[in-house]
Amino acid sequence: MAASQTRVAVAGVSGYTGGELVRLLLEHPDVELSFLGARGGEERSLSEVQPHLAGSTDLPLREIDAAAIAGSAEVVFLSLPHGVSSGLVLGLLEAGLRVIDLAGDFRLRADDYPEWYGFDHPAPALLAEAAYGLPELFAPEIAAARLVANPGCYPTAVVLPLAPLLKAELVRSGPIMVDGKSGLSGAGRSLTDPMMFATSSESVRPYRFPKHQHTPEMERGLALAIGTDAPAVSFVPHLVPAVRGVLCTSYVPLASGSTTTRELTECVAAAYAGAPFVRVLDAREMSDTKRVRGANTIEIQAVADPRTGSAIVVGALDNLVKGAAGQAIQNMNLMLGSDQAAGLSAAGVYP
Amino acid sequence: MAASQTRVAVAGVSGYTGGELVRLLLEHPDVELSFLGARGGEERSLSEVQPHLAGSTDLPLREIDAAAIAGSAEVVFLSLPHGVSSGLVLGLLEAGLRVIDLAGDFRLRADDYPEWYGFDHPAPALLAEAAYGLPELFAPEIAAARLVANPGCYPTAVVLPLAPLLKAELVRSGPIMVDGKSGLSGAGRSLTDPMMFATSSESVRPYRFPKHQHTPEMERGLALAIGTDAPAVSFVPHLVPAVRGVLCTSYVPLASGSTTTRELTECVAAAYAGAPFVRVLDAREMSDTKRVRGANTIEIQAVADPRTGSAIVVGALDNLVKGAAGQAIQNMNLMLGSDQAAGLSAAGVYP
């Protein structure tokens, strides 16, 4: 590897997101993967927890320890259960690392944690410092940040499509009804009956509504983007029989009943002109998670329904890439001053 | 078979709904299946178009002809493309048959056909006569009707859950945002790229919105149920990688911000107490299309979201059974004065 490569750690390689981080970082041209952390550490090997990566690296799995990480890497990705990373971050920052947290620990305001995550935030001072890692909206803040809160998959699929329309005041701030559909990998790697093949195949079902923790994240992400009070969001996530893929359909009032699909589409397209991972569909196309599987791309579609005075705004992405590991790497690229697209693909693996 | 069995015809056995009608009617205790119609008729056999039914009947396929049907049967199910059955019905009624139409030809007002179905209705006089076949809401009209318009799968999953809440004025009439998810069989048996396995697996995608023809049917079905003007519906259907199953999530304003999930649930449960095919979930349960696959059951869930002043109302069913063939047979049972549950199962084939 080149001398200029950045040494990178991943803490939490056992889950789906951790596996995707390792896969993508191993092929990243500017990165030397230098630390793989997992709870239980050296008792297991990477190929035991991620069999598709067998043979791809000789790195051992190590216990997750801030000092060990700090001794091995300049940048660290934290892919840990909610509530764990917030206890680790301060030590990592003090050791000079730059941190990208893929859990929910730095996405909300401190006040929101008891209600939505069920714990008091252990490091509220860091919340204000953390940049919210949507590169298409907050690139300067991300580039300058020590700590990036990598967004949730559903909020990414909602905030990126809606932000330009709210900013341009083509739509009103709500209430916004968000209907999310996700493949099973979005629910994590847990051995429970609802995650089984026999249970999930041919099953379409809502879950954990109206109290899913991505609800306040959508509201806060939109508020950050538009610089005013948060709109109110009602969010119902659903599981569908796919492995990857999140598609969110948002229903929001049009500011003017005469607004057309073309105006909505052009507004979003203008906002993201030049963004390498945003694809705005024209009015004749329909978005599809399949097309972006394995890619860091989000597809956006905005349609006016004059009969009800509504805009229907769709975002589609791969929850493990643009919704997690890929976006985290895009954030790292910005933090390192590299091409934000380095190591990432815009084309899906199809079919 | 018993002398008291009713002789029944199915016109249109080549599609998924036609196949399901034949399968269910063959096992119906009160029915003698006496006529199977398909375009192209005698050139093919039933087992060529419905291989799972090989060996189950010796009936030949016959050309679809009103006189031949009238000579063979007392009741006829029309499972034909939209726009075809409306040309056949008058002759069948005049010959004394009772007709259950599974297409969209008798579900709307005449004025709606040019915009939503793309044709002028050929028999507008019959529209007023047709009963809208939701047995849980319109049993007396169905029992007395010569002609029943069997509802669409999506409207069934929307009108049954919402009607009691609108009638009780627990929710306001809109606009109602309806987010539909359907398995691929709901889109019919057409050889197109979007229907292929390689295209559909891992794909979540909206389609044909905001102009899906079930939109005005939902509005009219709700208007019929509540006896006032139709609420305005915005409807976005999505295809998910399942064969069977429709789940609609409707977002509707609460009349009072203090209405609770329990009140909504009790309202729906009271409305359908004793209905053999309605299962109202309590507040801790989540609906699931998987549980009703192969069954004539609809699962209904109604949840208050006080943060946005909304009710979120979910209906889940098997699009080929409660959403088509099963509900059609339930309507036939009512028309014949039989037990409405005869020949139908309330328990799904699981897993």
Add this chain to the structure above:
Amino acid sequence: MAASQTRVAVAGVSGYTGGELVRLLLEHPDVELSFLGARGGEERSLSEVQPHLAGSTDLPLREIDAAAIAGSAEVVFLSLPHGVSSGLVLGLLEAGLRVIDLAGDFRLRADDYPEWYGFDHPAPALLAEAAYGLPELFAPEIAAARLVANPGCYPTAVVLPLAPLLKAELVRSGPIMVDGKSGLSGAGRSLTDPMMFATSSESVRPYRFPKHQHTPEMERGLALAIGTDAPAVSFVPHLVPAVRGVLCTSYVPLASGSTTTRELTECVAAAYAGAPFVRVLDAREMSDTKRVRGANTIEIQAVADPRTGSAIVVGALDNLVKGAAGQAIQNMNLMLGSDQAAGLSAAGVYP
């Protein structure tokens, strides 16, 4: 229910087979379901373990206890983990019940249990008494039996197709190479990583070979059918991303190189003429598990490959119906002197 109905118990309703037994028995015209047993018993309800059956019966779940079962039922189905039922059967038989065991406990010779199931058989005297429950081959023995060993799903898909060909000496006794493919429900309802949707979707994989316990069952089943020494079988099972369905492809030497597909097909068709649940395909058709899903039917296809002097013999069935619960009910029908097809369907739920 009618006075003539047989009172039936199911011990073990928590798994997929147990759920299918209850579903089918609830709709069986000659049966009164009188006892539902589950480990842990009254702490749970049926709808907690089998949510698709919610509302279909008021029977409570009870602890599995021979005396309680004997007090409630005339026939009992044991759907329990391997090694459990063999400890229960003697008490049930002594109490006068007729027993159908769906585990592997009575399918082999006593000598085989240590090697293939890992335990010494606790009731070897009963092994000789048990009838092997393939109704198409052993109807008289089943009708007369107190105890029926219900066959495994894979052996059913191998023994029924091969037995007539071996009996007629159109094929030689081996070695027979059996390649099995199964949906995930065939592997049971266990919360392990290989059973998860994200793991199983898009996955084709062999498992537990060459030591799967259905290997000696195939050998013994064939030996029973042809009345001579068992042929030697090499068996490799595979899991494919389906819920239901077993298809076994068996490769066996032709006795004569000039034997044709037609001769093989006619031999099997003649052997099963009149059998309500056997469908022998003609030479132009290809078998398909999809067509028999939810049905008690087995599809059989026999093809000669003169290039290698082999017969290729395929059996396809629904592992939870003809491969488990449906065949068990077919056996019960024979034991009760009823129509063997009572309560069972020959047509699949399609698509």
Add this chain to the structure above:
Amino acid sequence: MAASQTRVAVAGVSGYTGGELVRLLLEHPDVELSFLGARGGEERSLSEVQPHLAGSTDLPLREIDAAAIAGSAEVVFLSLPHGVSSGLVLGLLEAGLRVIDLAGDFRLRADDYPEWYGFDHPAPALLAEAAYGLPELFAPEIAAARLVANPGCYPTAVVLPLAPLLKAELVRSGPIMVDGKSGLSGAGRSLTDPMMFATSSESVRPYRFPKHQHTPEMERGLALAIGTDAPAVSFVPHLVPAVRGVLCTSYVPLASGSTTTRELTECVAAAYAGAPFVRVLDAREMSDTKRVRGANTIEIQAVADPRTGSAIVVGALDNLVKGAAGQAIQNMNLMLGSDQAAGLSAAGVYP
């Protein structure tokens, strides 16, 4: 792009293999994609036929014409229906291009075409010249060739695993029973009922046996590898409900009944030591197509079954990568003298 990049054409970009070629070549560091050919040419755009590649290249689609290709590229991949490429190749070779053909046109001996492909070979003189493109077995021939016959997906999954065992005489030459399982993309992008989602989901079925055209290709590939007469193969392919993935299970007689799994495994591992895309499983592991999805890796597993004197040898790969486009690029890399792994990934996209 760098001046040293090779200019590459793809003729036939409309199918699944063509799309995969374009996706991989666009990210290949040593390649400039310079020509995209499709029948119908300029009437369509790449994003119409391969929507996941929208925005990834500005290249137009052009009519497939040897002169136009020769004017644009140094290397050409032909991804065309069987029987088409054999008419194009001579012109391309004479124009100085190097050609990789992904159809079956150069894989067999001329005598085999009428029986297995249904046409007389139009260019038999070129058959002897073509290298059979299995890089792990024939790298020198491929590096020197003007024309490479890229192998079929099934033969790759059979020849690579079996060749070392036959060469070492650990197994005998047959007859070899090959049981293949493939995802739907292996059957091509054709709009037929068996390819539909509703037809394929939950379906396991054999097809086109015993006359699949990969049968003689397996025999010839093995003959080329071991340098003696071809063994006789009996091949039964099956379709399973996956998009990608081929797994072949081959049953072959052991030369000695005392040969162990370890001996078989070590033989294969030694043969492919250092091969970047071969992963030989140890005796405790089970192969899985899922792990190699999107990767150019083949997993190989070899197990002795002493009960029947058989070796059971499994090969698992992604039919569109190692079974088609990826292997074709590996061949190109060898032809260009590059690292054979350039532009290819050994790690799958998981889950």
